[in-house]
Amino acid sequence: MNGQGMVVRSGRRLGSIARGWMAIFVFCALVLGVSLQPASAATDEKLMGYWLSQDHDGVFLIQQCGDVVCGRLVGMRYDGTDVPRGHDGKVECNLMMLTGFRTMQDNARKMQGHILDPDTGHVYDAQIWNDGPDVLKLRGYLGLPLFGQTQTWTRYTGPGMGPMCKMP
Template sequence: MSRKNRWLAAFLYPVLMCAFLIAPDAAKAESSPANPFEGYWLSQGHDGVFKIGTCGDTVCGHLVGLQYEGTDVPRDKKGNSECNLLMLTDFRASSDEGGRWNGKILDPDTGSVYQAQIWSPRKDVLKLRGYIGLPLFGETQTWTRYQGTIGPVCKMPH
């Protein structure tokens, strides 16, 4: 093997190996954008805390903190505990709406599921808009990052 070929082999082999190792991760990062909503969020009325995270290839949110009196956890329309209730589902980044993610939200009092959008206009602030049909016909809430504690059975401190 000539001196030039040895140098090419010594140089190209590590470069090609790095390219093969990095390429799958780069493709993965492009195909599924990071979840900017990961973490705990306090609802606008300060009566609920949601844990938002990744569920497969979508973003979802569970109700993990509630304001309630006594020891009985609030129940949804079907009589199930609202503690850890999956309420935000199937959120995916929208390609045309400037950082908004589209998904669904459950109203535990009625059992109805509505279309929804979430976005973050600034750090530690989340906007959630639930609607029927078009986003124009909906209501927007402002949620903030939650740094507090949650007691047993999803109970929030007063």
């Protein structure tokens, strides 16, 4: 009987130790998860919305697309009624040009993804980040950011777009 009692007692003891470690593990996971989440979520939120391109000839809507951030061309400056078309002949209105942006591991302020050049069909690596409350920086490059170009976009607060993404 003592032998069985000892097994039960040591089993209970092992179970309570395991539960204690499990509680510590769950607590640590929650603390780490909560502390890491807001930094990237805050970065994402600042990037969301409408942005006017550097040359003031396009407006992009940057938004959450599943677990990544993306951007679509929603406004263009053009003459006449013919909507600009990309190299493939498709209209550029509502074209998804920024894709797959995720917070960078080595720099939580920036997001890394891809940008499409509709005139050539080439897709380039890109980084985006806020450089003030209403300023977005976009750097497109091929291979290394060092060999790229940075544009400064500003938050768009103008009137809505006309038919076929025509800017007012």
